Amino acid sequence: xxxxxxxxxxxxxxxxxxxxxxxxxxAQLSLFQLLARHPEALRRLKATGSFAxxxxxxxxxxxxxxxxxxxxxxxxxxxxxxxxxxAIEAGVTAQECEWVKQGPDAEGWDSWSKAILVATDxxxxxxxxxxxxxxxxxxxxxxxxxxxxVIFLGHYTMVSMFANTFGLGVGxxxxxxxx
Numbered sequence: 001x002x003x004x005x006x007x008x009x010x011x012x013x014x015x016x017x018x019x020x021x022x023x024x025x026x027a028q029l030s031l032f033q034l035l036a037r038h039p040e041a042l043r044r045l046k047a048t049g050s051f052a053x054x055x056x057x058x059x060x061x062x063x064x065x066x067x068x069x070x071x072x073x074x075x076x077x078x079x080x081x082x083x084x085x086x087a088i089e090a091g092v093t094a095q096e097c098e099w100v101k102q103g104p105d106a107e108g109w110d111s112w113s114k115a116i117l118v119a120t121d122x123x124x125x126x127x128x129x130x131x132x133x134x135x136x137x138x139x140x141x142x143x144x145x146x147x148x149x150v151i152f153l154g155h156y157t158m159v160s161m162f163a164n165t166f167g168l169g170v171g172x173x174x175x176x177x178x179x
Contacts, residue, residue, distance in 0.1 A: 001167030008033035021046065030078070030168045031159065045158070052155040056148045058141075060090035062116050063152060068092070068100045069120045070156045072177070078163035079156065081174030101177075111136060123153050 009018060011027040018036040019027070021043060026032045035042035056063070064087035071080035087097060096113070099106035104117035115136035122130040129137070129149075137146065162168070170176045 001169070004030065004034065004167045006034060006037060006166055009036040018042075029082075030171060031162060034162065034166055034168065048151070048155045049159075052152045056152055057145045058148055058152055060086075061092055064090045064092055065096075065100065065113060065116050066120045066149075066153060067156050068097060069103070069117055070124065070153065070160055072101050073121070073124055074157070074160040074164060075177075076160035076163045077170045077176050078168040079160045080177055081170040084175040112140075119149065120153060123150065124157070 008030055010033065011019075011024075014027065014036055017039050021036070021039055022032050032042065035045060052063075058066075064083055067079065067083040068087055070076070071083065084097060088094065095108070099108055100117070103121060104114045109117070115133040118133035119129045119137060122128055122133060129146075134146075137149070141149070
């Protein structure tokens with residue numbers, strides 16, 4: 001899509017309620033500008049997003065591998081662009097970012113990273129974590145973290161669906177799949 005399906009609310013056009021739901025950085029993001037049209041939905045998305053990003057016990061590298069894989073599988077360049085630099089900061093290499101596109105069968109993955117990707121693909125494709133990935137993840141993750149993993153994946157699946165459905169595209173200055 002060349003432009004969003006629903007007009008975004010520019011920061012300078014936001015009313016007091018809309019502005020109260022986001023900080024200045026968030027107000028610049030097309031996702032928040034879109035959801036400003038439905039403040040209650042924005043409140044709910046922010047609640048799961050806050051948990052997924054700031055309160056989960058899932059290590060940052062594992063989270064970012066999952067987000068990149070979700071982004072690739074759903075072809076959400078918006079989400080890929082939002083998380084590529086975060087993945088690098090979390091210790092995912094540029095080569096590994098390319099491997100994410102190939103999935104868990106790409107040459108070079110260690111067994112842990114492969115299990116993260118198998119779990120992600122399993123949840124996206126079959127709505128479950130395959131037994132082999134489950135066993136590996138449970139060797140390090142508590143029951144709580146396994147619950148968080150499904151919540152985390154659900155959140156970023158939803159964000160990718162918003163971005164794709166409403167035509168958000170790659171944000172300014174963000175990396176696309178081809179960069």
